[in-house]
Amino acid sequence: xxxxxxxxxxxxxxxxxxxxxxxxxxxxxxxxxxxxxxxxxxxxxxxxxxxxxxxxxxxxxxxxxxxxxxxxxxxxxxxxxxxxxxxxxxxxxxxxxxxxxxxxxxxxxxxxxxxxxxxxxxxxxxxxxxxxxxxxxxxxxxxxxxxxxxxxxxxxxxxxxxxxxxxxxxxxxxxxxxxxxxxxxxxxxxxxxxxxxxxxxxxxxxxxxxxxxxxxxxxxxxxxxxxxxxxxxxxxxxxxxxxxxxxxxxxxxxxxxxxxxxxxxxxxxxxxxxxxxxxxxxxxxxxxxxxxxxxxxxxxxxxxxxxxxxxxxxxxxxxxxxxxxxxxxxxxxxxxxxxxxxxxxxxxxxxxxxxxxxxxxxxxxxxxxxxxxxxxxxxxxxxxxxxxxxxxxxxxxxxxxxxxxxxxxxxxxxxxxxxxxxxxxxxxxxxxxx
Numbered sequence: 006x007x008x009x010x011x012x013x014x015x016x017x018x019x020x021x022x023x024x025x026x027x028x029x030x031x032x033x034x035x036x037x038x039x040x041x042x043x044x045x046x047x048x049x050x051x052x053x054x055x056x057x058x059x060x061x062x063x064x065x066x067x068x069x070x071x072x073x074x075x076x077x078x079x080x081x082x083x084x085x086x087x088x089x090x091x092x093x094x095x096x097x098x099x100x101x102x103x104x105x106x107x108x109x110x111x112x113x114x115x116x117x118x119x120x121x122x123x124x125x126x127x128x129x130x131x132x133x134x135x136x137x138x139x140x141x142x143x144x145x146x147x148x149x150x151x152x153x154x155x156x157x158x159x160x161x162x163x164x165x166x167x168x169x170x171x172x173x174x175x176x177x178x179x180x181x182x183x184x185x186x187x188x189x190x191x192x193x194x195x196x197x198x199x200x201x202x203x204x205x206x207x208x209x210x211x212x213x214x215x216x217x218x219x220x221x222x223x224x225x226x227x228x229x230x231x232x233x234x235x236x237x238x239x240x241x242x243x244x245x246x247x248x249x250x251x252x253x254x255x256x257x258x259x260x261x262x263x264x265x266x267x268x269x270x271x272x273x274x275x276x277x278x279x280x281x282x283x284x285x286x287x288x289x290x291x292x293x294x295x296x297x298x299x300x301x302x303x304x305x306x307x308x309x310x311x312x313x314x315x316x317x318x319x320x321x322x323x324x325x326x327x328x329x330x331x332x333x334x335x336x337x338x339x340x341x342x343x344x345x346x347x348x349x350x351x352x353x354x355x356x357x358x359x360x361x362x363x364x365x366x367x368x369x370x371x372x373x374x375x376x377x378x379x380x381x382x383x384x385x386x387x388x389x390x391x392x393x394x395x396x397x398x399x400x401x402x403x404x405x406x407x408x409x410x411x412x413x414x415x416x417x418x419x420x421x422x423x424x425x426x427x428x429x430x431x432x433x434x435x436x437x438x439x
C-alpha cells in the first residue's frame with residue numbers, strides 16, 4: 006500500500022502540469038495534463054460505444070497515456086518556432102520526424118518506468134502495456150487495436166481544445182492543430198467525427214444524416230464538458246486554497262484510483278465502475294460544484310470556520326439536503342445528455358443515479374474512492390497551509406469507507422502525513438480530544 010500511495014502522490018503532479026503547446030502560445034491558465042486526460046477518457050468512452058472495442062480497456066489507455074510526462078515533462082511532438090508570432094507547424098522530413106519521435110519515446114519510457122517502479126509487477130506490467138499500446142504505431146509503425154484509436158481521439162480532443170482557445174480562425178491558430186490531427190487520423194469513425202467538427206466550425210459538408218446527428222450530439226456534449234476543466238472545486242475555494250484542482254482534475258484522479266484500487270476489489274464490474282467515476286460529477290456543468298452537507302456564509306473568514314468541524318445534522322435534515330441536491334443534479338445530468346443517443350443517455354444517467362443513491366456495489370466503491378481522492382488532495386494542501394482545517398474530511402472518510410483496500414490506504418495516509426510518533430497526538434488534536 007505504501008508503494009501505491011507513492012504512485013498516486015506522483016500522479017497528482019499532472020493536475021498542476023500545464024500542457025506545453027498552450028504555454029508556448031501564451032494561453033493564460035491553460036488546461037493541465039490531467040484535465041486533458043479526463044476529457045480524452047470521456048470522448049474515448051462515447052466513441053467506443055459506436056465501435057466493437059473493449060471500452061474498459063480504451064478508457065484505461067486514455068487515463069495512462071500521459072502518465073509518462075510526470076518526470077519527462079509535457080514534451081511537444083515536434084519543435085515549434087517559439088519566436089515566430091504565427092507559430093507555424095514545423096515542416097520536417099520523415100526521417101527527422103522519426104528521429105525526434107524515437108528520442109521523445111525513449112525519454113517518456115524512462116519517465117514512466119521511474120513512476121511504475123513503485124508498483125507490484127502485475128500492475129506495473131498492465132499500465133506499461135497500455136501505454137506501449139498507445140505509443141507503438143508512431144514508433145514501430147504498428148497499428149494496435151484500442152491504442153491506435155485512443156491516439157487518434159487524443160489528437161481530436163487537442164484539436165477541439167485549440168478551437169476553444171483560439172476560435173475557428175485558421176490564420177490565428179487552427180492550421181497547426183488541423184495538420185497535426187490529419188497526419189494520423191485514419192479510423193473511419195474518427196474521420197467522420199473530424200468532418201462533423203469541420204461542419205460545426207467551418208460550415209463544411211459532413212456525412213450521412215443519422216451518423217452525422219449522433220456525432221454532432223457527442224461533439225456538443227464534449228464542448229459542454231470542457232467547462233469542468235475550468236471549474237475550481239468549490240470546497241477548496243471556500244477553504245481559501247490557492248490554485249485549487251478543477252472538477253476535471255478531480256474526476257481524472259477518481260477514475261485512476263477506481264481502476265488501480267478496484268483491481269483488489271472482488272465482486273464489482275470494473276468497467277462499470279470506471280464509467281461511473283467519469284460521470285459522477287457531470288451535473289456540475291449546470292449546477293456548479295456543490296458542497297454537501299455544508300451551507301456556506303458569505304464572508305471568507307466565516308466560510309473557513311464552517312469547515313473546522315463536521316456538521317452534525319439530524320437524519321431528517323440530511324435527507325432533505327440530499328433530496329434537494331439530487332433533484333437539481335438529476336435535472337442537470339438529464340439536460341446535459343438529452344441529445345445523446347437514447348441508449349447512451351440512459352447509461353450515463355443510470356450510472357450517475359446509482360452513484361448518487363449508493364444503489365450497487367460499484368456505487369458504494371466509487372463513493373468511497375471519491376472520498377479518498379478528496380482526502381489525498383486535502384493532505385497535500387495542508388502541507389502548504391498547516392492551519393487548513395481538514396479534520397472533518399478524515400471524519401467523513403471514517404464514516405463512509407468500509408472497503409478493506411481503502412481502509413488500508415487510509416492507514417497509509419496517516420503513516421505518511423502524520424509521522425508515526427505523532428499520529429496519536431495529531432489525531433487527538435484534529436478531533437478535539439484532550
